[in-house]
Amino acid sequence: MFAPSFFRWGYKQVLKPIFFRMDPEVIHDRMLGAGSALGRFGITRWLTSVFFAYQHPMLEQEVLGIRFSNPVGLAGGFDKNGKLADIIPSVGFGFEEIGSITAEPCAGNPKKRLWRLAKLKGLVVNYGLPNKGAEVIAKRLEGKVFRCPIGVNMAKTNSQVCAVDGAGIEDHLKSIRLFKDIGDYDTINVSCPNSFGGQSFQNPEAMDRLLGALDSVQTGKPRFVKVSADLPISEVDAMVTVAEHHNVQGFIISNLTKQYERSGIAQELAKQGITTGGISGKPTQELADNLIAAFYARCGDRFVLIGCGGVFSAEDAYAKIKRGASLVQLITGMIYEGPQLIGEINRGLVKLLKRDGYRNISEAVGVDYRS
Numbered sequence: 562m563f564a565p566s567f568f569r570w571g572y573k574q575v576l577k578p579i580f581f582r583m584d585p586e587v588i589h590d591r592m593l594g595a596g597s598a599l600g601r602f603g604i605t606r607w608l609t610s611v612f613f614a615y616q617h618p619m620l621e622q623e624v625l626g627i628r629f630s631n632p633v634g635l636a637g638g639f640d641k642n643g644k645l646a647d648i649i650p651s652v653g654f655g656f657e658e659i660g661s662i663t664a665e666p667c668a669g670n671p672k673k674r675l676w677r678l679a680k681l682k683g684l685v686v687n688y689g690l691p692n693k694g695a696e697v698i699a700k701r702l703e704g705k706v707f708r709c710p711i712g713v714n715m716a717k718t719n720s721q722v723c724a725v726d727g728a729g730i731e732d733h734l735k736s737i738r739l740f741k742d743i744g745d746y747d748t749i750n751v752s753c754p755n756s757f758g759g760q761s762f763q764n765p766e767a768m769d770r771l772l773g774a775l776d777s778v779q780t781g782k783p784r785f786v787k788v789s790a791d792l793p794i795s796e797v798d799a800m801v802t803v804a805e806h807h808n809v810q811g812f813i814i815s816n817l818t819k820q821y822e823r824s825g826i827a828q829e830l831a832k833q834g835i836t837t838g839g840i841s842g843k844p845t846q847e848l849a850d851n852l853i854a855a856f857y858a859r860c861g862d863r864f865v866l867i868g869c870g871g872v873f874s875a876e877d878a879y880a881k882i883k884r885g886a887s888l889v890q891l892i893t894g895m896i897y898e899g900p901q902l903i904g905e906i907n908r909g910l911v912k913l914l915k916r917d918g919y920r921n922i923s924e925a926v927g928v929d930y931r932s
């Protein structure tokens with residue numbers, strides 16, 4: 562059973578008005594607690610899937626040797642410590658990215674560090690990578706059998722020490738070694754806008770050094786690089802050229818934006834006195850879509866693209882897929898629309914594929930640029 566209209570109504574009319582009156586980080590923590598509790602028991606997992614998950618063979622595909630039951634994943638940053646893996650498929654997701662995990666435990670930036678931009682359907686995120694650290698998380702997840710594909714998103718520890726290139730590389734190496742046998746793919750997050758030293762590894766020379774060092778660790782898992790929504794289109798070629806020389810199979814496009822001058826962001830930030838942070842949600846959508854198109858035009862099927870940023874509907878997801886994304890991820894859409902959104906997107910994708918005469922989601926990947 563999939564009952565989207567009831568849950569959409571319940572979320573929008575009852576839960577969301579309550580949640581949106583409370584501090585966003587408090588709600589985030591409570592959702593993590595609830596999700597982790599629901600994932601603990603077979604009966605609660607089953608009931609959740611009865612109400613939320615939507616399956617269809619047209620959505621199943623194999624990407625880089627990994628079987629995905631549908632193309633919609635939870636993006637990195639919601640489940641930083643990997644506590645939700647058991648409930649994620651029941652909510653309807655086809656995969657999950659845990660993290661960002663850093664080599665050392667990190668408390669993140671001082672609070673307050675998460676805000677809503679309700680008018681723009683976005684969030685302002687200044688978490689600064691809080692997480693329990695690679696050792697603790699890897700120990701807990703070691704040997705665990707996951708019920709859906711899991712990506713391990715790794716970033717350099719948010720500290721002054723790791724802001725320096727060499728220490729940042731060592732930090733990444735420690736995480737990737739600890740997670741060698743955990744999860745199905747790895748993401749190297751070079752685009753966190755909220756940590757010491759900023760996005761230093763997004764610069765092609767520094768990225769070359771980082772990826773070169775990581776090449777020495779053979780994990781057998783595909784490796785993705787996650788890029789910023791603010792990556793200039795003119796730098797896509799350089800980034801792909803660097804990746805071509807290393808053990809990289811794909812890109813995640815994209816992380817948050819800091820272009821405050823776009824789409825009235827500055828005014829909305831000023832209203833709440835916010836002076837820092839990266840923006841998620843609708844303000845990232847067009848930036849991410851343009852970057853996906855630019856990456857796909859440059860590399861075609863040579864790299865796998867995962868599209869992320871402002872996915873609030875099946876149409877949003879389909880637009881990213883047609884531009885070249887094999888898979889999509891989201892966080893903010895689920896917060897604004899409710900957890901039934903994942904099933905709604907999957908159901909909507911099947912309708913869109915049928916309308917356009919495709920038999921499987923993989924046939925729609927990059928069609929905007931293939932004719």
Ligand SMILES: Cc1cc2nc3c(=O)[nH]c(=O)nc-3n(C[C@H](O)[C@H](O)[C@H](O)COP(=O)(O)O)c2cc1C
Nearest residue numbers: 636637638661750815816841842870871891892893
């Ligand atoms: C609360 C929050 C925390 C995030 N933390 C991370 C993170 O730790 N690592 C990361 O790679 N991206 C992080 N992101 C970025 C998301 O993964 C995603 O790239 C971005 O939010 C755009 O997707 P969305 O519009 O669907 O939220 C975070 C986003 C949000 C909203």
